[in-house]
Amino acid sequence: MKRLLVLRISLLVLAITSQSYLIYLIRSDPGDDLFLGEIIAISILIYTSTVISFGIRNFLRIWNRQRKSETSIGVLESDLNSMKERMILVDSEIRKQVGVWLHGSVQSKLMKLSRELRFYNLSEIADEVDDLSENEIRNYAHQLFPPALNISLEAGLVDLVGENVELVIDERLSEQSAVTTQSPNSDGLTRAIPRMNRLVLPSGLSYAIYRVIEEGLSNANKKPEVTRIKVTVNVVGNSIEITVEDNGSKLSEPVTPGLGLTLFDIYSSNFGGRFSLENTQDGVAMRVVLMFTPVNVKEAISQKRTGSRSE
Amino acid sequence: MFVEDDPHFAELLSVVFQNSEQIDFKAGFRSIEDFVRAQASEAQLANWYPDVLVMDVMSGNDIRFDGATYANSLRTSGVRVGVVLVSSMMLGKIMDVFRKTNPGGWRALQKTSRLKSEEIISAVLEAADEMRTK
Numbered sequence: 001m002k003r004l005l006v007l008r009i010s011l012l013v014l015a016i017t018s019q020s021y022l023i024y025l026i027r028s029d030p031g032d033d034l035f036l037g038e039i040i041a042i043s044i045l046i047y048t049s050t051v052i053s054f055g056i057r058n059f060l061r062i063w064n065r066q067r068k069s070e071t072s073i074g075v076l077e078s079d080l081n082s083m084k085e086r087m088i089l090v091d092s093e094i095r096k097q098v099g100v101w102l103h104g105s106v107q108s109k110l111m112k113l114s115r116e117l118r119f120y121n122l123s124e125i126a127d128e129v130d131d132l133s134e135n136e137i138r139n140y141a142h143q144l145f146p147p148a149l150n151i152s153l154e155a156g157l158v159d160l161v162g163e164n165v166e167l168v169i170d171e172r173l174s175e176q177s178a179v180t181t182q183s184p185n186s187d188g189l190t191r192a193i194p195r196m197n198r199l200v201l202p203s204g205l206s207y208a209i210y211r212v213i214e215e216g217l218s219n220a221n222k223k224p225e226v227t228r229i230k231v232t233v234n235v236v237g238n239s240i241e242i243t244v245e246d247n248g249s250k251l252s253e254p255v256t257p258g259l260g261l262t263l264f265d266i267y268s269s270n271f272g273g274r275f276s277l278e279n280t281q282d283g284v285a286m287r288v289v290l291m292f293t294p295v296n297v298k299e300a301i302s303q304k305r306t307g308s309r310s311e
Numbered sequence: 312m313f314v315e316d317d318p319h320f321a322e323l324l325s326v327v328f329q330n331s332e333q334i335d336f337k338a339g340f341r342s343i344e345d346f347v348r349a350q351a352s353e354a355q356l357a358n359w360y361p362d363v364l365v366m367d368v369m370s371g372n373d374i375r376f377d378g379a380t381y382a383n384s385l386r387t388s389g390v391r392v393g394v395v396l397v398s399s400m401m402l403g404k405i406m407d408v409f410r411k412t413n414p415g416g417w418r419a420l421q422k423t424s425r426l427k428s429e430e431i432i433s434a435v436l437e438a439a440d441e442m443r444t445k
Contacts (some may be wrong), residue, residue, distance in 0.1 A: 104317065104369060107399045107422075112319040114424030130424055138399070147400045150369055151379050155405045162404070175383060175408045 012047075019043040092145070092204035099145035107133050107141075145203070146210055153206050157233070160214060166230040172199045172296075173233065199235065200300040205292050208267045209233065209242060215263050216244030216286045223248035226283070239273065240290045247283040264288055312337045313365035314346050314378060315397070320422055324365060327428045334435060337361050343370055343381050360385075362439045363393040365431075368402070379409060386413040393438030395431075397422055416442035 020043040110133035117126035141147060149156035154174045161167050201209075213231055220229050226248040234241045264275040264286070271290035278285055313328075315321040321339055328336035340346040353359040364385070366378040382394040393416035394409075396402055402419035410417055418434040420426065 100369070103399050108317045108319055111399075111422060111424045115323075118424060126424060134423060147369075147398075148405055151377050151405065152408075155379070155408050158408055159403070159405050175380065175412055 016040065016043045016047055019046055092202075092207045095145040095207065096150070096203050099141045099147065100150065102137050102141040102144070103147050107137055110137070145207060149203070149206050149210060153201060153209060153233075156206065156210050157213065157231070160210060161217065161231055164229070165217065166228075168230070168232045170233055170235045172235050172294075173201070174198075198297050200295050200297055201240075201292070205240070205271065205290060208271060208290060209240060212242055212264060212267050212288050212290075213244060216242070216288075219286070220244060220246035220248065220284075225249060228282075235294065238291055238293060240292060242288045242290070243285055245280060245283065245285045249283070250279040251277065251284060312339070312361040312363070313367075314340045314343055314370050315365070315367045316342055316370045317367065317422075320367070320397070324431070327431050328435075331428075331432050333432060341370075343378060360390050360392050362442065363395060363435045365395045365397060365435065368396055368398040368400075379405075383409045383412055386416075391442055392416070393435075393442040394418070395420060395434045395438050415445035 020040050110129050114126045114129040114133070117123070117129065146156050146159070148159040152173075152175060154169050157167055157169065213233075217229065217231070220226050223246065226246045228247045230243075230245045232241075232243040232245075234243075267273075268275040268288050268290060271292065273289040273291050275289075276287045278287075313321070313324050315324060318341075321341065325336070325339055328334050338349070340349065350359065364382060366382045368378045370378045379396055382392075382396065385392060386394065395418045396406070396409075397420045399422045401421055406417055406419050416438050418438045420431060420434050
């Protein structure tokens with residue numbers, strides 16, 4: 001370090017001396033008498049301005065590089081998020097397709113086989129085929145993608161929550177918003193024209209909402225004192241807000257991540273949302289916010305026609 | 312009338328309805344899209360709709376047209392048609408979603424190998440009766 005400093009100072013002195021000598025040579029015509037101090041001052045000024053200009057140039061170069069790096073990082077982050085979204089979408093689409101295939105095609109073929117077996121009085125084998133179809137395959141298909149979600153989110157959640165849970169779902173996600181508008185015909189009857197304002201959720205988001213609520217219900221049901229559970233799904237701007245409230249014992253200490261809580265974190269981070277667990281007046285409320293771009297049926301059909309959306 | 316994309320179950324429904332003395336079988340469609348096309352080409356809709364429509368829940372490819380939602384749409388548009396929804400899953404409480412919007416005239420059948428002809432006929436007749444009396 002010291003050597004480098006000595007070298008730099010030497011170079012500085014050398015530069016100023018040589019510049020002074022140069023100025024002296026240029027300005028040393030008869031009758032032009034410059035003081036040595038004046039020459040040195042001018043040299044220092046020239047040197048300083050050169051150093052500053054180099055400095056500014058270097059600063060601009062570094063700043064530009066930094067700006068480009070930041071832009072590149074931004075682009076990479078955006079690509080990464082987009083890839084993550086696509087992965088989630090692909091994952092849920094594959095789940096959905098395999099689930100529909102098992103639920104529809106495979107079960108249907110097994111049912112036909114079973115009926116034929118019964119026709120030939122092979123009831124025992126038919127029972128085994130039915131067991132495979134109605135228990136194992138159905139359960140597996142349900143694990144992959146709950147079939148009721150293929151009807152609508154509301155149907156899926158009604159199927160999930162059961163009798164003793166109060167379910168409040170935003171009207172834009174409910175069957176109420178999928179009813180037809182009146183369109184009188186020449187014969188006085190109306191033709192079915194589905195209303196276009198129901199929000200279409202990507203299958204990955206429907207699946208996430210379903211699993212989050214399933215986990216929230218499971219956590220609430222683990223507390224034996226719970227007698228009331230309320231599930232609310234609301235659309236607020238560009239987000240879906242899910243709340244699972246129970247009247248069980250309150251949290252006595254800060255929440256430590258367990259398996260269920262990790263699942264909430266995963267889903268909320270995958271959809272750029274947040275998760276919280278807090279005490280309420282009566283018990284505990286779990287809140288998960290998932291971000292999305294609201295698209296209604298009309299817009300989705302239009303996007304499908306123009307090929308801007310794969311769903 | 313039925314809409315069913317599963318050829319095996321469609322065949323079963325056809326045989327059951329054609330052999331039933333209590334049911335006047337009108338037509339069977341393989342998808343909601345086919346149903347909608349036939350509906351659109353019909354000049355006198357008043358005579359076209361049946362008393363009961365047997366509808367497979369997953370019989371359409373369009374996001375507007377899952378069977379249950381479409382049948383519910385028909386009802387809301389003023390068509391007085393009983394609906395029997397068929398599915399491999401147990402519809403159970405899901406039926407409440409549709410009964411809430413359009414009360415009465417709804418029945419559900421689960422596709423299993425144990426499903427009997429009488430159960431299918433009974434569901435159709437019950438849905439028709441409920442529509443008549445409501």
